[in-house]
Amino acid sequence: MTEKDMMSDIKDANLSYLMLAQQMIRSDKATAIFRLGVSKEIADVLESLTTAQLLKLSSTNMMLARFRFDDCAILNMLTSYTKDRHLASAHAAILMAGQAPEAMA
């Protein structure tokens, strides 16, 4: 994969992320805020963006969505879970719901 391919892939990912996020926010804002992990202010902005603005925003060489786990201890624990897969996802849900969106925004 060349550098150029990677850049265009990032742009694609950005665009599909933004479009999905906008769709989620428009259909049910409160649920979308939880699922996306963004703050209410950011959700308001994303909701009001036009398609042209979305395109402009997504055509950058940097990823717009950021990783949700800032705490590497949590990430380690979740990926190296030795027990049930259901338990791991339940644990992840509890930990993620406990995080404030500002911490990730």
Next chain:
Amino acid sequence: MEKKSVVNEAQQIQLAIQLITLGARLQLLESQTTLSRERLIKLYKELKGVSPPKGMLPFSTDWFLTWQPNIHSSMFLNIYNFMREHTDVNGITAVIKAYRLYLDETGTEDPEAAVLSLTRAWTLVRFVESKMLKLQACSCCGGHFVVNVYDLNQHFACSLCHVPSRAGKTKKTREMAAA
């Protein structure tokens, strides 16, 4: 006395329908909607095809502290608190939305099959509001879990960091594994 409004009534019926399809008991409906008991019973019968279950709601806080229910109720309460703090919804709408998200998280589509029923989730919220239960951070993973307010929780470790040795090993799961 409040003036009778058709729009308001329609909204209340819509809310009641949502609650009933999610598996609410009659007591919950009576306290969260302004509809009369007779109308609620009629609505319940129409939607579910059976009479609403009679009897009191479960009222013990201990249920929320046993292993599997504790995980599920902690998950629900974390989602609910997130909703209350970071979005505009509150009251019964927050409970409904948080409960829907909880169902999605656990992957159960049928509310009847979920470990935590909507009525129990609502009871949990009331217990927390009346300071009988609270959330305590686990000293190991930092996640917040439901605990009794008067328990000693200084070095609390959650039921997922320290899984009890016989947790989840019931006769039912053994039979399911064998089948």
